[in-house]
Amino acid sequence: MDIQRVKALFRHDVPMTSALLADLQWRKSLAQTTDRGELEKFLNSGSRSLYIGFDPTAPSLHLGNLAVLTVLRRFQLAGHKPIALVGGATGLVGDPSGRNSERTLNEVEVVADWVERIRKQLEGFLDFKGKNAAVMANNLDWTAPVSAISFLRDIGKHFSVNQMLAKESVSARLEAGGISYTEFSYQVLQAFDFLELFRRNECALQVGGSDQWGNIVAGVDLIRRVEGKSAHALTIPLMTKADGTKFGKTASGAVWLDPKMTSPYAFFQFFLNSDDRDVEQLLRSFSFKSHEELDALFESLRTNPGAREAHRALAREITTLIHGESETKNVEAAAKALFGQGELKDLDLTTLAGALSELPKTTVAKGTTIPTWVDLIVATGLVESKSAARRIVKEGGAYLNNTKISGEDFAPDSKDLLHGRFLVLRKGKRDLAAVEIE
Numbered sequence: 001m002d003i004q005r006v007k008a009l010f011r012h013d014v015p016m017t018s019a020l021l022a023d024l025q026w027r028k029s030l031a032q033t034t035d036r037g038e039l040e041k042f043l044n045s046g047s048r049s050l051y052i053g054f055d056p057t058a059p060s061l062h063l064g065n066l067a068v069l070t071v072l073r074r075f076q077l078a079g080h081k082p083i084a085l086v087g088g089a090t091g092l093v094g095d096p097s098g099r100n101s102e103r104t105l106n107e108v109e110v111v112a113d114w115v116e117r118i119r120k121q122l123e124g125f126l127d128f129k130g131k132n133a134a135v136m137a138n139n140l141d142w143t144a145p146v147s148a149i150s151f152l153r154d155i156g157k158h159f160s161v162n163q164m165l166a167k168e169s170v171s172a173r174l175e176a177g178g179i180s181y182t183e184f185s186y187q188v189l190q191a192f193d194f195l196e197l198f199r200r201n202e203c204a205l206q207v208g209g210s211d212q213w214g215n216i217v218a219g220v221d222l223i224r225r226v227e228g229k230s231a232h233a234l235t236i237p238l239m240t241k242a243d244g245t246k247f248g249k250t251a252s253g254a255v256w257l258d259p260k261m262t263s264p265y266a267f268f269q270f271f272l273n274s275d276d277r278d279v280e281q282l283l284r285s286f287s288f289k290s291h292e293e294l295d296a297l298f299e300s301l302r303t304n305p306g307a308r309e310a311h312r313a314l315a316r317e318i319t320t321l322i323h324g325e326s327e328t329k330n331v332e333a334a335a336k337a338l339f340g341q342g343e344l345k346d347l348d349l350t351t352l353a354g355a356l357s358e359l360p361k362t363t364v365a366k367g368t369t370i371p372t373w374v375d376l377i378v379a380t381g382l383v384e385s386k387s388a389a390r391r392i393v394k395e396g397g398a399y400l401n402n403t404k405i406s407g408e409d410f411a412p413d414s415k416d417l418l419h420g421r422f423l424v425l426r427k428g429k430r431d432l433a434a435v436e437i438e
Helices: 003-009 017-026 034-045 063-077 108-123 149-154 162-165 169-174 186-201 210-227 264-272 276-286 291-303 311-323 327-340 349-356 373-381 384-395
Strands: 047-055 081-086 134-137 203-209 234-238 363-364 398-400 420-428 429-438
Touching: 003 398, 017 034, 034 203, 034 234, 047 063, 047 311, 063 203, 063 234, 063 276, 081 186, 081 327, 108 134, 108 429, 134 186, 149 291, 162 398, 169 210, 186 210, 186 363, 203 210, 203 398, 210 234, 264 311, 264 327, 291 311, 291 429, 311 327, 311 429, 349 420, 363 373, 363 420, 373 384, 373 398, 373 429, 384 398
Parallel strands: 047 081, 047 203, 081 134, 203 234, 363 429
Antiparallel strands: 398 420, 420 429
């Protein structure tokens, strides 16, 4: 992500400071806060530091992370100083929140690599220059030097086991079969992070998903006990889709911000194909358009959903935010070309490969004779039988690279290959499949 491109996307009419919480509420991005009046006083008193933690549990951030990261950016636009904490220490332990079993502990070298990858993604999203420049932090910097004895004496003594057991993330795990001391200690480590950032950066606000409420409040309490000072907590609702499934999940897995893990085409299509019932909330949560612009899109969604104006605006803005304007134009061109509204041969290899990766696919060994269209489309699983495939050809619904196939025995040859590697099969207007020469 290029920060100059990102900055150009952000609206500068986002409500500042005192109205920021009201804006988050309008966007339905507020779940819980500590004392609302005191939090508003805190934010109104000047440029304040706040942080969100991101644990390296994978090589990339995903759409769930983007929900809280977007809120962090809104705070920066309102004049506050965001701290992006990458959990080099907590990532080695595992957070029990939202899980019914122990997390697999990754090797130290793997976690360190993931820390660096996530740091680079965060560096492209926040502004690290100017009077309210963002700060990057790694909790391994202050956790690793502390001995176990010092940690237990100086930090552990402030925690009541009874209170820790009562926290929802822990009690749920106990009911599900138990929890290790490793994951049980996570809330103490996260509270220690809040204390250290309070000391080092005068950070008195932690933001996170609503499943982190117990851990964040533990940090607020630790600061009060150790420093005799007040701190604040704010959580964001965990996003779910209208059908009850987890936001950011597809049949093939999570939607990642890394283009090598989720192609820009698949990323764009995820938003473009969102359930109508989800689009308004997705725009509220992720868009940096003004309230007036969003209200116009909501009205379009209600009165003319078939036009998909709101879906397309959502997909364009978020894909541009993460992958850039040029890549967004490429994936839109690819979508049109796949359905016969553009030239497939004009698509670059990366864009074409990304688009075809989402389709049913079969492979043909390089140097062997390419089978007939009928055999290929059956091999992709798009059509159940050869007789059904032949019927499609007879009825005029068979296409190769957007060109209609007229003969049942038609077999592509090397001159039909796109970039010397791909064929695009289409059945009727909408059903697509791919062939790759390997």
